[in-house]
Amino acid sequence: MIAQLTGLVGQVEADRCVVDVHGVGYLVHASTRTLAALPHPPEVARVLVETVVREDAFLLYGFAEPAERDWFRLLTTVQGVGAKLALGILSALSPADLAAVIAAADKAGLTRVSGVGARLAERILSELRGKAGRIAVPPGAVLPAAAGGGVEADALLALAGLGFRRAEAQPVVARIVARLDDKADLDVVIRESLRDLAK
Structure with missing residues (x-):
């Protein structure tokens, strides 16, 4: 090879x-x-x-860099993501951006890539969430806020005010917002997030 x-x-x-x-x-x-x-x-x-x-x-x-090759290998393990689409994703998102999107469960960030629909984005997020940790996020990479702000971003701000680190709170909040189909009130999201974070 x-x-x-x-x-x-x-x-x-x-x-x-x-x-x-x-x-x-x-x-x-x-x-x-x-x-x-x-x-x-x-x-x-x-x-x-x-x-x-x-x-x-x-x-x-x-x-050009090992991180991009590592992400290509990971992406092509997902059913429905061939080599061409993996390159398309890596053209739109740098390795650091992709790591942040996966960590934040940012479905909207993935569906902005041509060829990635909502269902495939969900599959990528669910299948790679546990594997993405094997690839180091480059220093200085910042997890993005929820697209367009909204309940998720407000909940993260509230939890930060209560002393929770963003990296700790973001996956929990994203999971809860996704489960409630973005229809939940802010206080419900915060209450359920606190319950999960307290475990």
Whole structure:
């Protein structure tokens, strides 16, 4: 299996590039984030690679950093997330952003990615919540507030005022808000969150 390529950057397209290693051009599919990080052709680049062998193809997926490759591997373990969609998610969300979205159970953050509907977003969140901890969140990454504020953001502010850390409270509040289908009053969310956090 090919794990890394170091060679001259050749043709760069919207979702792939060619890396020339001693005269052999390897077609590497990559996120827009990785493609943007590559030096201008024909400079030398080092690309981390995930090799995927199928019955009808031998495909290479390239990454500028290990965290992006790790997230690609995790995303493609979710039913309904193929390599192409995984790259689309990684084009829209950096590894730090994706870690924050998973930690916050931010379904809206995932559904903003083209090709990810509400049902698939829920599956990604539920399947990766326990696995995402294996990938370190880069220093300085901040968990996002709930999209557009609302009950979840207000509940987090209230709990912070009561001395609960955001990283501790956010998953609990997000779970409760999701269970109540965003229809709960603020006091109900706070009361149930306190009950869960007290356990």
